Structure formats: structure tokens, C-alpha cells
Amino acid sequence: MKVIRDIKQMSLACQRLRRKGKSIGFVPTMGALHAGHLSLVKEAGRVNDIVVVSIFVNPMQFAPQEDFRRYPRPIKKDIALCRKSGVDFVFYPDAVAMYPEGFQTSVAVERLSRVLCGKSRPRHFRGVTTVVAKLFNVIQPEVAYFGQKDAQQAIIIQRMSADLNFPLRIKIMPTIREKDGLAISSRNIYLSRQERKEALVLSQSLDLAKGLIKNGIKDAHKIIAKMEQFIKSRKSASVDYISIVEAAGLKPVKKICGDCLIALAVWIGKTRLIDNAIIRNA
Amino acid sequence: MKVIRDIKQMSLACQRLRRKGKSIGFVPTMGALHAGHLSLVKEAGRVNDIVVVSIFVNPMQFAPQEDFRRYPRPIKKDIALCRKSGVDFVFYPDAVAMYPEGFQTSVAVERLSRVLCGKSRPRHFRGVTTVVAKLFNVIQPEVAYFGQKDAQQAIIIQRMSADLNFPLRIKIMPTIREKDGLAISSRNIYLSRQERKEALVLSQSLDLAKGLIKNGIKDAHKIIAKMEQFIKSRKSASVDYISIVEAAGLKPVKKICGDCLIALAVWIGKTRLIDNAIIRNA
Numbered sequence: 111m112k113v114i115r116d117i118k119q120m121s122l123a124c125q126r127l128r129r130k131g132k133s134i135g136f137v138p139t140m141g142a143l144h145a146g147h148l149s150l151v152k153e154a155g156r157v158n159d160i161v162v163v164s165i166f167v168n169p170m171q172f173a174p175q176e177d178f179r180r181y182p183r184p185i186k187k188d189i190a191l192c193r194k195s196g197v198d199f200v201f202y203p204d205a206v207a208m209y210p211e212g213f214q215t216s217v218a219v220e221r222l223s224r225v226l227c228g229k230s231r232p233r234h235f236r237g238v239t240t241v242v243a244k245l246f247n248v249i250q251p252e253v254a255y256f257g258q259k260d261a262q263q264a265i266i267i268q269r270m271s272a273d274l275n276f277p278l279r280i281k282i283m284p285t286i287r288e289k290d291g292l293a294i295s296s297r298n299i300y301l302s303r304q305e306r307k308e309a310l311v312l313s314q315s316l317d318l319a320k321g322l323i324k325n326g327i328k329d330a331h332k333i334i335a336k337m338e339q340f341i342k343s344r345k346s347a348s349v350d351y352i353s354i355v356e357a358a359g360l361k362p363v364k365k366i367c368g369d370c371l372i373a374l375a376v377w378i379g380k381t382r383l384i385d386n387a388i389i390r391n392a
Numbered sequence: 393m394k395v396i397r398d399i400k401q402m403s404l405a406c407q408r409l410r411r412k413g414k415s416i417g418f419v420p421t422m423g424a425l426h427a428g429h430l431s432l433v434k435e436a437g438r439v440n441d442i443v444v445v446s447i448f449v450n451p452m453q454f455a456p457q458e459d460f461r462r463y464p465r466p467i468k469k470d471i472a473l474c475r476k477s478g479v480d481f482v483f484y485p486d487a488v489a490m491y492p493e494g495f496q497t498s499v500a501v502e503r504l505s506r507v508l509c510g511k512s513r514p515r516h517f518r519g520v521t522t523v524v525a526k527l528f529n530v531i532q533p534e535v536a537y538f539g540q541k542d543a544q545q546a547i548i549i550q551r552m553s554a555d556l557n558f559p560l561r562i563k564i565m566p567t568i569r570e571k572d573g574l575a576i577s578s579r580n581i582y583l584s585r586q587e588r589k590e591a592l593v594l595s596q597s598l599d600l601a602k603g604l605i606k607n608g609i610k611d612a613h614k615i616i617a618k619m620e621q622f623i624k625s626r627k628s629a630s631v632d633y634i635s636i637v638e639a640a641g642l643k644p645v646k647k648i649c650g651d652c653l654i655a656l657a658v659w660i661g662k663t664r665l666i667d668n669a670i671i672r673n674a
Binding site for chain 2: 117
């Protein structure tokens with residue numbers, strides 16, 4: 111396994127591989143790798159000749175008050191995990207090389223970026239799509255892998271990739287959860303023991319919603335109200351948003367119907383966590 | 393020579409060529425090909441194994457009141473010219489395929505797009521950079537060619553390509569002029585006989601500026617005033633802007649110094665024409 115920091119060197123290495131007819135599977139990450147990331151790496155290895163993992167805590171997707179500085183960066187552990195998981199290249203650029211002086215280009219997916227998390231984090235997705243476009247150009251993968259845990263991000267990147275005609279496929283892999291149901295996230299590390307327990311309200315409120323839907327309740331407003339009520343029963347939890355939207359266009363629905371996405375963001379103490387569930391053919 | 397309309401088919405053809413180790417030179421155009429375009433094609437053929445010309449009048453770079461509908465589209469003549477010039481592929485997509493329903497991604501170069509032509513055409517360059525990013529992804533050229541006539545466009549595309557790490561080179565080729573000095577443009581066709589004569593004020597006012605600089609006048613304001621005065625002497629001419637800016641960052645200069653760009657846009661009747669000159673090491 112090679113760790114490459116230089117952008118040009120990474121780009122040339124990938125071009126060489128492509129010319130040899132090797133297919134590249136790409137897993138972009140911000141490091142702090144966990145079982146979710148590793149499920150993407152595993153799938154990338156199953157399907158492609160070469161697996162590239164990028165590790166880059168992207169400053170452009172954090173607002174000033176957010177946790178950019180505090181975001182975990184266990185780089186040695188990450189590299190060891192990659193090695194153990196059969197990764198071929200770790201691309202680990204630094205921020206000055208990615209955003210040199212004079213940098214001023216952005217890639218934005220307009221409507222899809224304004225809803226859900228985009229409301230509480232107005233420039234977040236613009237940062238995500240810009241860095242992902244850059245990484246796609248450096249790596250030029252055949253397939254790029256993202257997790258369903260970041261449902262809106264997955265949809266936005268699919269849209270960006272199709273709209274800009276990137277010659278690659280996007281594969282979205284299922285959310286990986288702890289045994290008790292908590293969606294695995296690099297930010298779970300921020301939680302105190304008490305908060306860790308209360309963080310279960312995210313997945314549990316989704317289960318609650320699924321139960322209601324199974325019992326024939328279709329009114330989105332009613333379901334959201336029940337979820338909110340449930341989440342509020344936990345001391346450290348405060349709802350950022352709970353939305354039920356069309357799975358494809360992310361437009362709010364009044365009645366559960368077709369493929370819907372139930373997405374929520376909840377503050378557990380000072381940690382903002384997200385989770386979601388897709389309801390198919392409701 | 394092949395004419396390809398389908399995006400996927402064009403993308404696969406280019407991928408096949410790349411895998412065979414062929415270098416692709418790419419000339420993106422809006423058609424209505426003239427000697428300026430053909431100089432790009434010639435240079436592309438000199439340096440690369442394969443030459444691809446795209447012909448696409450890009451709706452995204454026109455404002456509603458601009459000349460999108462009226463823009464010349466002599467497609468048969470363009471294809472014949474490409475064939476005669478040794479082009480290998482003409483990529484001629486249609487607008488619905490380029491901007492399908494749900495399309496909502498844009499690529500923007502922030503500061504450089506706000507000055508000069510960007511002031512009078514606020515969303516123009518966003519349209520240009522978006523379509524060029526799309527075309528780069530479809531064609532994946534080694535080198536892409538643009539004309540110095542659209543000086544700001546050239547600088548913005550270089551910035552976009554570097555910022556987004558496109559694995560290609562941008563080559564800017566000199567402005568091609570009629571014998572009397574008029575910069576060749578697809579829009580010259582709009583000019584009446586009288587306007588065609590008066591359109592010479594653009595290149596002549598640039599010559600005037602160069603003369604003043606040669607004679608030691610360095611005050612940008614004074615040079616611009618002289619140019620404006622000269623242009624106003626023609627009945628059909630009205631100045632959109634005249635600017636003297638740093639050639640790299642497009643920031644206005646007070647005194648001619650280093651590499652400067654003198655750029656102007658002038659309405660000749662109902663036709664907006666542009667021209668520019670670079671002053672090196674002033």
C-alpha cells in the first residue's frame with residue numbers, strides 16, 4: 111500500500127493504472143475510519159482492481175462555528191486500517207495544496223442542497239461537491255463509494271456526477287450500525303457515556319416512524335410530531351430537523367407514498383448527529 | 393470524421409482512445425466556425441493524435457434578453473469545415489441531453505467572473521464554466537484550446553481547470569483578425585455594412601492605447617478616457633466597458649505596470665463586440 115500526499119503524483123499514478131486497463135474503486139473519506147467506511151472499502155475491493163481511499167478533512171464543508179478543528183484525525187490508525195483492509199493507495203493531501211492561494215471555484219447542486227441539512231448548514235454541500243469534484247478529477251475512478259448514512263450527500267453527489275457528466279458510477283452502501291442501532295459516525299466519539307445512551311433516540315425514532323407507517327399512519331406531519339415528542343423525552347437531545355421527503359427529489363411530502371426518506375438531525379449535547387431511513391413503495 | 397450527438401457514445405469513444413494511448417486535443421465551440429476556431433483546430437492537430445471539436449450553443453451562458461435564439465447555427469457548413477480541417481470527431485449534443493430535467497449543478501469561478509464582461513453579463517461565466525466542465529468530463533482531453541479573443545473566458549477556464557484538478561492542459565491561442573484589424577467573431581455576421589466599418593473602433597482604440605503607452609503614458613484613467621473619446625466619435629458605437637487590469641488576476645490598475653490586459657466591450661448598433669490586448673512588462 112502506498113500513501114501519497116502530492117496531488118500531481120496521485121493523479122499520475124491513477125492515470126498510469128487506467129492506461130493499463132485497471133479499474134479504480136474510490137472511497138473518499140475525512141478519515142477517523144470506522145466500520146461504515148470499511149464496508150465501502152470492502153465493496154470497492156470486491157468489484158475493482160485497485161482501491162484508493164482519500165483522507166482529507168475538508169475545510170470548505172465546515173462553517174466557522176463548526177467542528178473542523180476538533181474533528182478527529184487519527185491518521186496513523188487510519189493508515190493501519192487501510193493497510194489491513196487491502197487498500198492499494200491512501201491519498202492524503204494537505205489543505206494548502208487542495209485550496210492554494212487564489213482558489214475560487216465552487217461546484218454547487220442548487221435545489222437539493224437547500225433542504226434538510228442544507229438549511230442548518232447553508233454552505234456545507236457546496237464544500238462537499240467541490241471537494242468531491244476535485245477528488246474525482248485526481249483519481250478518475252470507475253466507481254466511487256458513499257454511505258447511505260449521509261443520505262442527502264449521497265443524492266447530491268449522484269446529481270452532481272450526472273449533471274457534470276463524470277465518467278464514473280456512484281455506489282451507495284447501507285448504513286452500518288452499532289449493535290444497539292446507533293448509526294456509526296466519526297462524530298460518535300464526541301459523546302459522553304450518558305449522551306451515547308441518549309443518542310439512540312435517532313434510530314429509535316426512525317423505528318417508531320416505521321412502526322406507525324406499518325400500522326397505516328400516512329400523515330407525515332403526525333409521524334414527525336410523534337418522533338419529535340419521543341426525542342424530546344431525552345434530556346440531552348434537541349431536534350435540529352425531522353423531515354419526510356421524496357427519496358429522489360427531497361421534496362417534503364404530506365402523505366407517505368412511493369419511496370420516501372425520513373431524515374433527521376438531532377443535537378445530543380454539543381454533538382449534531384444525523385440518521386435516516388428509506389421507506390420503499392409506501 | 394465522425395459526427396456524434398449522443399453524450400454516452402462520445403464519452404465511450406474518447407475513453408477507448410485514451411485506453412489505446414491516444415492523446416486527444418479538444419476545441420469546444422458554439423459553431424459558426426471561423427478562422428479563429430480553425431487556428432485552434434490546426435494547433436490541436438499539430439500536437440495531438442486525435443482532434444475533437446464540440447459544437448454546442450450553450451443556453452446556460454445566455455441571459456434571457458441576449459442573442460441565444462438568433463446566434464448563427466450553420467451546422468452543415470461547420471461540419472464541412474471540420475472535415476476539411478482534419479478533425480476526427482465532431483461532438484454535437486443537443487440541449488435537452490446536456491441539461492435534462494432536474495439538472496441543477498453549476499460550476500462557478502467567483503471573483504474572476506464578477507469583473508469586465510461579468511458585470512454586464514452576471515451569470516454568463518457560470519454558464520461557460522459549467523458547460524466546459526461537462527465537456528471536459530465527456531471528452532477527457534489531454535489539451536483543450538481556447539482563443540485569446542475571449543481573454544476573460546480564457547483566464548476563468550484556466551482557473552477552473554486548475555482549481556478542480558482537471559488532468560489536462562489549457563492552451564490559449566492568439567486572436568485572429570481580419571486584414572483591417574477587426575477581431576474575428578461569430579457575431580460579426582450581425583453587422584450591417586456601415587456597422588462593419590465602425591466596428592473597427594475596437595481594435596483601433598486598442599492600437600491607440602498601445603501608442604499612448606509607447607509614448608510613456610502610464611495613467612490607466614487617462615488612456616481609458618482617450619479610448620472612450622475615440623470610440624464615441626462613431627455614430628453606431630456605444631461603450632459597454634473599457635478596463636485596464638492585471639493580466640493574471642483581472643484587478644483594475646491605476647498605472648500601467650507589469651503584465652496588463654486592456655479589455656473592452658462595445659455595442660455596435662445592437663451587436664456587442666469584445667476585444668483586448670495584452671501589454672507585457674510595461
